[in-house]
Amino acid sequence: MPPASPETATRHDQHGRYPRAETVEDFAHNLAVVRQRMAAACLRAGRDPAQVRLLPVSKTIDEAHIRLAYQAGCRLLGENKVQEAHHKWEAMQDLGDLHWSVIGHLQTNKAKLVARFASEFQALDSLRLAETLDRRLQHEGRSLDVFVQVNSSDEDSKFGLPPSEVAGFIQALPQFTALRVRGLMTLALFSAEAERVRACFVRMRELRDRLRQDAPASVALDELSMGMSGDFEIAIEEGATVVRVGQAIFGARAVPDSHYWPGLVSAG
Ligand SMILES: *Cc1c(COP(=O)(O)O)cnc(C)c1O
Numbered sequence: 001m002p003p004a005s006p007e008t009a010t011r012h013d014q015h016g017r018y019p020r021a022e023t024v025e026d027f028a029h030n031l032a033v034v035r036q037r038m039a040a041a042c043l044r045a046g047r048d049p050a051q052v053r054l055l056p057v058s059k060t061i062d063e064a065h066i067r068l069a070y071q072a073g074c075r076l077l078g079e080n081k082v083q084e085a086h087h088k089w090e091a092m093q094d095l096g097d098l099h100w101s102v103i104g105h106l107q108t109n110k111a112k113l114v115a116r117f118a119s120e121f122q123a124l125d126s127l128r129l130a131e132t133l134d135r136r137l138q139h140e141g142r143s144l145d146v147f148v149q150v151n152s153s154d155e156d157s158k159f160g161l162p163p164s165e166v167a168g169f170i171q172a173l174p175q176f177t178a179l180r181v182r183g184l185m186t187l188a189l190f191s192a193e194a195e196r197v198r199a200c201f202v203r204m205r206e207l208r209d210r211l212r213q214d215a216p217a218s219v220a221l222d223e224l225s226m227g228m229s230g231d232f233e234i235a236i237e238e239g240a241t242v243v244r245v246g247q248a249i250f251g252a253r254a255v256p257d258s259h260y261w262p263g264l265v266s267a268g
Contacts, residue, residue, distance in 0.1 A: 008041070008237060011248075012192050012230040020251030021065065027072035030249045031056075034232075038243065041236035052236055055101055055225070057246035059084065059260070060253045063091050069250070070095055076120070078244050080104030080260045082113050089117045103185070103225075103244055104260060105149075105159040112136045115144070122147040122185040122225055122244075125161050127169070130176050137178035144178060147185035147225050150207065152200040158187060158261070163207050167214075174216045183223025183241070184208055187261065188231055197231050201238035208239075 021027045042049040057078040058066050078101045079085035085100050101120035108129050114121055115136035124146045149160035173181055188200035212221045225242035227235025232243040
């Protein structure tokens with residue numbers, strides 16, 4: 001697949017400036033705008049929009065606002081921190097069809113929490129964590145969709161496995177029968193230079209395609225979770241099947257991103 005639209009720019013200049021959504025109508029509007037941008041990116045790349053899932057990311061957002069997003073149609077929400085996600089899950093038990101995806105780095109000692117309530121975990125990056133999650137899930141009688149997080153930008157600060165280690169890692173996953181491996185997840189380089197961002201996404205697609213050739217039968221590598229508010233259109237052009245979008249739906253966050261992505265250098 002040649003780069004569909006090499007001129008597509010990042011939107012990192014908008015970072016921190018999105019207005020806060022305060023009503024159901026605001027959420028409906030923001031979701032429609034994001035979906036329309038997703039559809040346009042699909043069109044440029046000759047892809048079917050039905051193959052790309054929008055995962056709204058609600059980190060730092062309070063319960064009242066999450067309930068508005070729910071009323072606007074959100075049924076699966078991404079959270080970076082497991083404790084925050086667990087609190088929200090507990091607080092919104094009355095919304096029986098609201099599900100949670102944990103998308104941030106997880107310490108092994110918190111695997112127990114994820115096993116209890118999450119529907120999806122996108123930041124699997126060690127065998128020790130896989131083993132602990134699997135054990136806790138067996139205990140709960142649950143299973144979990146997981147994505148292997150890959151460091152596609154070679155930045156020391158990023159979580160995720162180096163691309164060269166993913167093949168070996170994946171070979172070891174079938175023993176953990178409560179984990180349903182769906183694909184790979186990454187955070188691209190946080191840069192205003194679109195071509196450097198695009199290179200991360202291309203690298204992920206090529207890695208996924210290569211890994212597929214000799215992945216164990218029980219390991220599905222169909223999914224590529226990549227792209228956020230500032231770069232999801234480029235990610236879709238390069239094959240993303242899940243985009244994780246926070247600010248463009250909920251509005252700018254008060255908490256600085258360095259809280260979630262240690263060592264983050266701002267886009268210039
Ligand atoms: C916060 C977050 C996102 C969404 O970022 P936005 O800029 O708000 O769209 C995506 N992925 C991860 C892992 C995150 O922590």
